[in-house]
Amino acid sequence: MNRAEKIEELYLNSLLKISEQDETVAQVLLESEGIDNDLMVGKTMKNIKNYEYALTEKIAAQKQEQLMETLIFKISMLMEKVPQRITTLLNAFVQPHIPAFRFKSASYTSDLTDVFGSIDPLKLLEELESIEQEIN
Amino acid sequence: MELNHTKNILSTEELLLRLREVKWEPVIKQLHYYSLNRLKRFPLLAERFDIISLANFFADEAIRQLWMQERIWNTDKYPDVAKFLKAAVDSIRSNYLKSKKVVSTTYIDEMMEETTAETGDGPEAQLVVKEIEEQIRIIFTDDQEALQVFHCIKDNLPPRIISEELDIPIKQVYNAIKRIDRKLTELRKQLSN
Numbered sequence: 233m234n235r236a237e238k239i240e241e242l243y244l245n246s247l248l249k250i251s252e253q254d255e256t257v258a259q260v261l262l263e264s265e266g267i268d269n270d271l272m273v274g275k276t277m278k279n280i281k282n283y284e285y286a287l288t289e290k291i292a293a294q295k296q297e298q299l300m301e302t303l304i305f306k307i308s309m310l311m312e313k314v315p316q317r318i319t320t321l322l323n324a325f326v327q328p329h330i331p332a333f334r335f336k337s338a339s340y341t342s343d344l345t346d347v348f349g350s351i352d353p354l355k356l357l358e359e360l361e362s363i364e365q366e367i368n
Numbered sequence: 369m370e371l372n373h374t375k376n377i378l379s380t381e382e383l384l385l386r387l388r389e390v391k392w393e394p395v396i397k398q399l400h401y402y403s404l405n406r407l408k409r410f411p412l413l414a415e416r417f418d419i420i421s422l423a424n425f426f427a428d429e430a431i432r433q434l435w436m437q438e439r440i441w442n443t444d445k446y447p448d449v450a451k452f453l454k455a456a457v458d459s460i461r462s463n464y465l466k467s468k469k470v471v472s473t474t475y476i477d478e479m480m481e482e483t484t485a486e487t488g489d490g491p492e493a494q495l496v497v498k499e500i501e502e503q504i505r506i507i508f509t510d511d512q513e514a515l516q517v518f519h520c521i522k523d524n525l526p527p528r529i530i531s532e533e534l535d536i537p538i539k540q541v542y543n544a545i546k547r548i549d550r551k552l553t554e555l556r557k558q559l560s561n
Contacts, residue, residue, distance in 0.1 A: 235503045236559050240552040241409065242500075246521045247545075248405050254526050255394035258401035264546050265404065265420055269397060276396045276428060283435035287384050294380060 299353050300345055306360045307344070311337070313367055321359055325351045376444035380437065386449070387435065395450050396427070403427040403457045408549075411557045413470065426464070430456035507551055514551070517544035 251258040259269050310318045322335040329350040348356075378386060404423035413419055430453045433439035439456050446452035508515035513536070520530040527545070531538040 234559055235500055236507075236552070236555045239500060239504055239507070240556050242522060243518065243548065243552060244405055244408060246524050248402065249524050250521070250526050251401050251405075252398060254528075255397055257526055258394075258397045260527070260542055261545070262397065262401055262404070264542060267400070267420060267424075272400060272424065273393055273396050276431065277392060279428065279432065280392060280435065283432065284384070284388070287380065287387075287435060287437075291380050291384060 299357070300348060303348065303353060303357055303360070304344060306357070306364065310360060310363060310367075314363065317363060318360075321356075321363070325356055325359075376442045377440055378443060383437065383441065386441075386443075390449055395453070396431075398450065399430065399453050399457065400424060400427045402454050403430075403461070406458065406461060408553070410465075410470070411553050414553075416468075416470070422464075426457045426460045427453075429460050430454075433460075507555060508548075511544075511547060511551075513540070514544045514547045517541055518548050521545070521548075 247257075247261065251261060262269055262272070307318060307322070319335050323333065326333040326335070326347050330347055333347060400423065403426045404420065407413060407419045407423050407426075413422075430439070433456060434441060434449070434453065439459075441449070441452050446455065504515070504518065508518060513534075516534055517530060520533065525533065527538055527541040530541045534541070
């Protein structure tokens with residue numbers, strides 16, 4: 233690196249240090265480059281709002297997936313112990329919405345995932361946990 | 369709230385909570401300036417690219433990658449989100465320049481090492497310092513105000529303090545900074561050609 237480059241490097245490093253201690257300095261230095269801070273911040277904040285929404289949706293989808301996995305697991309486990317009771321429970325939950333539904337077995341998990349969209353999964357989980365507590 | 373016990377990596381829920389706590393306005397401004405400051409070290413880039421748009425793009429992309437979990441925030445290595453975002457900007461810039469086949473002989477890390485290595489008390493280091501000071505004096509022969517402001521900036525004094533020290537309006541300090549910027553960029557471009 234030649235001397236001129238070194239000087240510029242020292243200078244730029246100093247400006248960076250100063251701007252990191254004082255947001256106003258960063259703002260004015262950006263303005264001196266023709267950057268409209270209000271516009272820039274406004275646009276970025278709007279993007280951030282969209283990212284926040286996307287992340288919230290992702291969390292909701294993850295929670296829904298976890299809930300489905302929990303339901304399927306509990307149904308599988310309880311079907312080994314009280315199959316008739318679980319079959320009756322599931323039919324009671326689903327048939328009001330899908331009359332043709334007849335629960336056969338927990339191995340038909342894709343069938344279960346399809347129909348769970350039409351019921352209250354939290355209420356079903358509550359019922360399954362209540363049965364689980366009874367038999368344990 | 370789910371807790372992710374994988375070392376230092378936040379779960380999606382934890383990330384959302386942390387990002388909602390960030391005061392974004394100062395982070396955005398300082399990140400955009402950081403991105404621009406780093407790009408200015410490649411003056412020949414300005415001939416090929418609009419470096420202002422590029423700097424803005426790198427800063428915005430770093431923020432997007434963080435929120436979209438495309439770049440994972442290790443909170444042990446980077447407890448401060450601003451530092452993480454700056455590292456992200458450096459990485460994005462580096463990848464972009466490589467993709468455009470922009471080769472620079474003065475990468476930031478090399479320059480930082482070189483600058484650090486020559487700060488010392490030995491006779492060689494002192495000679496370098498003297499030469500640099502002489503070079504600075506020559507660069508600003510026709511602009512004593514810029515020279516004074518330059519020395520203050522080099523000593524990490526903020527413009528507000530420079531304004532008090534030199535007894536000039538703060539706007540004048542920023543105007544001097546613009547002149548210094550132009551002089552150094554032109555000189556560097558000349559020496560690179």
